[in-house]
Amino acid sequence: MAKQISDSKLGILGGGQLGRMLIQETINYNLTTLVLDPDSDAPCKHIANYFECGSITDYDTVYKFGKKADVITIEIEKVNIEALEQLEKEGKLVFPQSRVIRLIQDKGVQKQFFKENDIPTAPFQLANTKEDMLHSHIPFPYMLKQRRDGYDGKGVMRINSAADLDDAFESHCLIEEIVDFEKEIAVIVSRNSNGDVKTFPMVEMEFNAEANLVEFLISPSTYPDHIQERAETIAKNIAGALNVTGLLAVEMFITRDGDILVNELAPRPHNSGHQTIEGNYVSQFGQHLRSIFNLPLGDTRSISNAVMINLLGEKGHEGVATYQGMEKILGLDGVYVHLYGKKYTKPFRKMGHVTIVDQNREAAIEKANYIKETLKVIS
Amino acid sequence: MAKQISDSKLGILGGGQLGRMLIQETINYNLTTLVLDPDSDAPCKHIANYFECGSITDYDTVYKFGKKADVITIEIEKVNIEALEQLEKEGKLVFPQSRVIRLIQDKGVQKQFFKENDIPTAPFQLANTKEDMLHSHIPFPYMLKQRRDGYDGKGVMRINSAADLDDAFESHCLIEEIVDFEKEIAVIVSRNSNGDVKTFPMVEMEFNAEANLVEFLISPSTYPDHIQERAETIAKNIAGALNVTGLLAVEMFITRDGDILVNELAPRPHNSGHQTIEGNYVSQFGQHLRSIFNLPLGDTRSISNAVMINLLGEKGHEGVATYQGMEKILGLDGVYVHLYGKKYTKPFRKMGHVTIVDQNREAAIEKANYIKETLKVIS
Known part of the structure; x- marks a missing residue:
């Protein structure tokens, strides 16, 4: 039997911006928060009840940390799974479950899971050696992705021809057919232990090509209802097949033929849900808490059109951050500013985000463009 | 020249729920927060960057604390004014200004200020002795209020006849004609150092007669526009006459004749503005920060009908708090729950609040009634 939320100790592995925004929400419920992060200046440091500077990939550190909490969650997937498994065996609540994190940590296993569960996704094959990459049944050009530890565009490269393989990753990889997509979209789905499931409305993402990071996010999407419903059904199917407790962000492509293909998953609050803080009746952070404490899920409907801009460190600036144009x-x-409490900026570092809420979608986009030109993180 | 908000240290005198909700907002701006409160378990303790357990009425303690901050604000009026004056002399920014706090700390001076500035208020007179109370030119029954340190209904009594004076306050008091009011209302106004002024929409309050505390708050009001405009104009006039920087909550009565009379002021975030967190485009806490850092004021419009319920400690329960019905x-x-991080409950202690947002006003009120019956703080 889980304790009351207001009586509980929530352990969070990772103390970055996702943990920070989660803690902002935990304050409303009197939750005691414990955070483990290797950076002694992590964004969560000053707002957690208890902050521990330590490795989230080390068995002993994670295990000992987890023992102090009632419920353990993550804000990043690269954590020590064995420690979480042991904590689960000892009766701790770990959400998302260690087996879900293990599956998602490995993009190869993730893709196989899609295949086994009839989740639409781009054709792929696993590749362990240069030889595999050279003789893939997927023809050049293709995408080569490291199976582990990739994030924010890292660990992904386009292979146009055999010559590109000279610089290819040495680690275990995944080869994926290049998707000729029209739009990248995301649906965040949540599921509590009772099995209640709710999706947030589908959102559209615009990427910064140079940084390979989400730059703009528009909520809700204006795609036809049947496409939005299909995307939401896919997200629900994945959450059900995984039997996950907590949030699950499902990133997808809409192809030029109108098909939907799942790109990848994140079993936690996600950049594609930041606009829910002001744009929806419940935020992704509030929903994650409701899910992991097995409370009724909140109302995911949009209140208004919302556009989210990631505030990235300006090119050519590295050092103590200042915010120009605030x-x-x-x-x-x-206009809602969220700075992440990071002292130092560097090119393309995620330093914060801004959400614009406006009943008029075009007006929101116009404001977002102005903000993108006006607000700069420099040193 | 003030520093950038994201580079600043904000000192807050008082570490209760108002400070706590203010800190939740400061996190979005990377503000460094310092809190002084005499309670070593104050609601702000774990979320402030720096928490100091100490007296907010002691000159040395407040002065030394204030020296560490760039901008100093309050969440309660009962603070050491002389220390704030000295800090102002030394160039610290104190908002609201010490002279505004000094004026508002004394309900007698506050009433004289209303009179001098043609602010409508109930007839009154000052009374220092029982003799003054007995021979007041305001006939029985009247309200007797302590000039200092009253809050949440404390320091106020109704005097029906000379006999009641046996139990009257011994301190300096204010005698006030009893107002035959139809409704208690409030307008929160904010003003930055540039002199920009904005009001939040007028709200209606329902009191718990037994506790003399706000129990229900309904936003926005459904009174006719001309009444709402009059209330907002009065609030703006007071902010202008005070030349205040920061938020000012103006509590008023609407009499049965349709007149508006100002009851009292609070130069800070206030219980009558909690519903702005979800119900308005900018919250009172966001607006207070914008005001004291001389930023453009936010959009005060209502997003939706909102009803706020104070979550008071249940009668007959004293001890470690648990929340029944969550x-x-x-x-x-x-439905948005805000618990205040108080470990112990006692009858009528403000333990949290709940805001209900609904496009339909009646539906919001109905939910509020259900919540009032369902959610209980017990020990």
Whole structure:
């Protein structure tokens, strides 16, 4: 029997911006928060009840940390799974479950899971050696992805021809057919231990090509209902097949033929859900808490059109961060700034985000463009 | 020249729920927060960057604490004014200004200020002795209020006849004509150092007669526009006459004749503005930060009808708090729980609040009634 939420100790592996925004929400429920992160200046440091500087990939550190909590969650997948398995055996609640994190940590296993569960995804094959890559049944050009530890565009490269393989990753990889997509979309789905499932409305993402990071996110999507419903059904099917407790972000492509293909999963709050803080009745962080404490799920409907911009460190600037243009952008109505408490900036580092809420979608996009030009993180 | 908000240290005198909700908002701006409170378990303790357990009425303690901050604000008026004056002399930014706090700390001076500035308020007179109370030019029955340190209904009594004066306050008091009011209302106004002024929409309050505390708050009001505009104009006039920087909550009565009379002021975030967190485009806490850092003021419009319920400690329960009915009320859409991080409950202690947001005003009120019956703070 789980304790009351207001009586519980929540352990969070990782103390970055996702943990920070989760903690902002935990404050409303009197939760005691414990955070483990290797960076002694992590964004969560000053707002957690207890902050421990240590490795989230080391068995002993994670195990000992987890023993102090009632419920353990993550804000990043690269954590020590064996320690979480042991904690589960000893009766701790770990959400998402260690087996879900293990599956998602490995993009190869993730793709096989899609295949086995009839989840639409781009054709792929696993590749352990240069030889495999050279003789793949997927023809050049293709995408080569490291099976582990890739994030924010790292661990992914396009292979146009055999010549490109000279610089290819040495680790275990996944080869994927290049998807000729029209739009990248995401659906965040949540599931509590009772098995209640809810999706947030589908959102559209625009990437910064140079940084390979989400730059703009528009919620809700204006794709036809049947496409949005299909995307939401896929997300629900994945959550059901995984039997996950907690949030699951499902990133997908809409192809030029109108097909939907699943790209990848994140079993936690995600960049594609930041706009829910102001744009939806429940935020992804509130929903994650409701899920892992087995409470009724919140109302995921949009309140308004919302556009989210990631605030990335400006190119050519490295050092203590300052924020240029803040006063100007706060002069616009419906603008919400979220800085992540990072002292140092570097090119393309995620330093914060801004959400724009406006009943008029075009007006929201226009404001977002202005903010992108106006607000700069420099050193 | 003030520093950038993201580079600043904000000192907060008082570490209760108002400070706690203010800190939740400061996190979005990377503000460094310092809190001084005499309670070593104050609600702000774990979420402030720096928490100091000490007296907010002691000159040395407040002065030394204030020296560490760039900007100093309050979440309660009962603070050491002389220390704040000295800090102002030394160039610290203190908002609200010490002279505003000094004026508002004394309900007698506050009433004289209303009179001098043609702010409508109930007839009154000052009374220092029992003799003054007996021979007041305001006839029995009247309200007797302590000039200092009253809050949440404390320091206020109704005097029906000379006999009641046996138990009257011994301190300096204010005698006030009893107002035959139809409704208690409030308008929160904010003003930055540039002199920009904005009001939040007028709200209606329902009091718990036994506890003399706000129990229900309904936003926005459904009074006719001309009444709402008058209330907002009064609030703006007071903010202008005070030349205040920061938030100012103006509590008023609407009499049965349709007149508006100002009851009292609070120069800080206030219980009558909690529903702005979810119900308005900018929250009172966000607006207070914008005001004291001289940023453009946010959009105060209502997003939706909102009803706020104070979650008071249940009668007959004293001890470690538990929250009964939480799961049930989280099953309703548009319900936002804010617990204040107080370990111990006692009858009528403010333990948290719940805001209900609904496009339909009647539905919001109905949910509020259900929540009032369902969610209980017990020991």
